[in-house]
Every structure is written in structure tokens, then in C-alpha cells.
Amino acid sequence: xxxxxxxxxxxxxxxxxxxxxxxxxxxxxxxxxxxxxxxxxxxxxxxxxxxxxxxxxxxxxxxxxxxxxxxxxxxxxxxxxxxxxxxxxxxxxxxxxxxxxxxxxxxxxxxxxx
Amino acid sequence: xxxxxxxxxxxxxxxxxxxxxxxxxxxxxxxxxxxxxxxxxxxxxxxxxxxxxxxxxxxxxxxxxxxxxxxxxxxxxxxxxxxxxxxxxxxxxxxxxxxxxxxxxxxxxxxxxx
Numbered sequence: 001x002x003x004x005x006x007x008x009x010x011x012x013x014x015x016x017x018x019x020x021x022x023x024x025x026x027x028x029x030x031x032x033x034x035x036x037x038x039x040x041x042x043x044x045x046x047x048x049x050x051x052x053x054x055x056x057x058x059x060x061x062x063x064x065x066x067x068x069x070x071x072x073x074x075x076x077x078x079x080x081x082x083x084x085x086x087x088x089x090x091x092x093x094x095x096x097x098x099x100x101x102x103x104x105x106x107x108x109x110x111x112x113x114x
Numbered sequence: 115x116x117x118x119x120x121x122x123x124x125x126x127x128x129x130x131x132x133x134x135x136x137x138x139x140x141x142x143x144x145x146x147x148x149x150x151x152x153x154x155x156x157x158x159x160x161x162x163x164x165x166x167x168x169x170x171x172x173x174x175x176x177x178x179x180x181x182x183x184x185x186x187x188x189x190x191x192x193x194x195x196x197x198x199x200x201x202x203x204x205x206x207x208x209x210x211x212x213x214x215x216x217x218x219x220x221x222x223x224x225x226x227x228x
Contacts, residue, residue: 032214044205044219051214090157100145100212101170104157 002027004093006105013081014113021076021108023091030096033074035065038107039087047089050074061085083114116140118220120206126226127196135191135223137206145212146189148173148181151222152202160204163189164212196227 007022025031035047048059055067065076074091091105119138127133139146148160159173163183174180178196183189193200203224207217 034216036219043221044207046216046218049216092157099162099164099170100209100215100217101147101159101162102149102157102207102217103159104149106156 002093002095002103004091004103004105006089006091006108008108009106010109010111012111012113015083016080017112019076019078019081019085019110021089021091021110023074023076023105025072025074025091025093025103027072027093027095032094032096033065033067034092034094034102035059035063035074035076036090036092036104037087038090044090047076081110081112083112086110086112118206118208118218120204120220120223122223123221124224124226126228129198129227130195132192132194133196133225135193135204135206135225137189137191137208137220139187139189139206139208140218141187143208143210143218144186145209145215145217146183147207147209147217148189148191149205149207150202151205155202157205160191162212193225196225198227201225201227 004025033050036044037047050057050067058064089108092102121136146163150158161181162170165186178194181191203222205222207219209215209217
């Protein structure tokens, strides 16, 4: 079955620390990849997306992610986190030709201490 | 509209009652999705509409769940004979055409079955 695995359930960092959130998926075909963020009390928002081309993609608020096809991974990074990055982060995969359907990871809760 | 709108934002219902959840997608978006977000289950895909037809209903958990979309716009998710395990946040999303496009999410409907 298609699945997405996020390695960390809850991450706690101090401001200015670097962030890397892992995401692996199981699907052998072509995929579109996404990271969504859910700030407390808000709806899911797109952080960044990968459809094709350069495997290093940049998103909003200084986030970036790298698609490594051989590892079926799409890890999210940020060099220096801020208190306002406190949120839940979801990795999602859209298998090609499945009409935009998203398969989500379990989410990673990030807490940034000021 | 400016974004995906869902109503009601909160719904408390008694076990065994039927409920209807509504989604107004972004104007012009042909693809519409329903997801469920619950503790322990994460974000689960329920159903995908392209126009008024539903080519993928694979995520509907039981025959108590149904959805329809009319006029290529508004969608209604109906849960019959609600059970306590149906308690969750039901999220609606829309995308331009369901092909290599990002999905925009609504705020969700929090359903509590008592």
C-alpha cells in the first residue's frame, strides 16, 4: 500500500537552531511531493511543492526541501528556525495519475522555544 | 470565492443521527477533495471529485459515508447513523484541475459525536 512516513513525531528546538524533518514514501512510480504546515488554529497551508525539475525546491518563510528519488525521500529543512515556526508539518505525496489525491504522513509537531 | 469555505465550523451530534457537512471550493476549481483528520489516524483521504463525478471514493470508511457535488461547485459529505469513532475534523480541499496543481484547504468542520 502507498504510505508516507515522517520520522519525527515531536521536535523541540531553540530559536536559531537548524531544522530537518524527514519524510519517506513508498510508491514506485512518478510522484508529486508537498510539505504543508498547520499553524495553531489555522488551516493547512502549502509550504512548498515538487513536481519536476530541480530536486531542491524553495518555499515560503525560508523553508526548502530536497527530493532524493533513490531514497524515496523529501526532507524539509530550514537553517534557522523562529518561534513563529511553531506548528505541525505534514509531508504529502500525490502519486501520478491519481487526480491530485494526497497521501499524508502522520505529521511532525515542531515547538520552537524563544 | 477567496478560499475554500466549510460549514458548519463545529457540529455536535448525538450518536445515531445523520449529519451533512458542506464545502464551497474556490471558484473555477474543478477538483475537490474530502479528508478526515483525527488523533491517531492523521490525515486520511476520503473522496475525490472531478467536476460532479467521483472517480476515487476509495477512502470512504463505510457505506454510512457518502458525498455528492452539484454544479461542479458545492459538495456535501453526509454521514448516516453517526458513531463516536466518526468524531474528527473533516477537511475539504480544492485544486484547479487535479493535475500537477496544489490543493487549497478549508478550515474544516469539527464533528463531535456524543
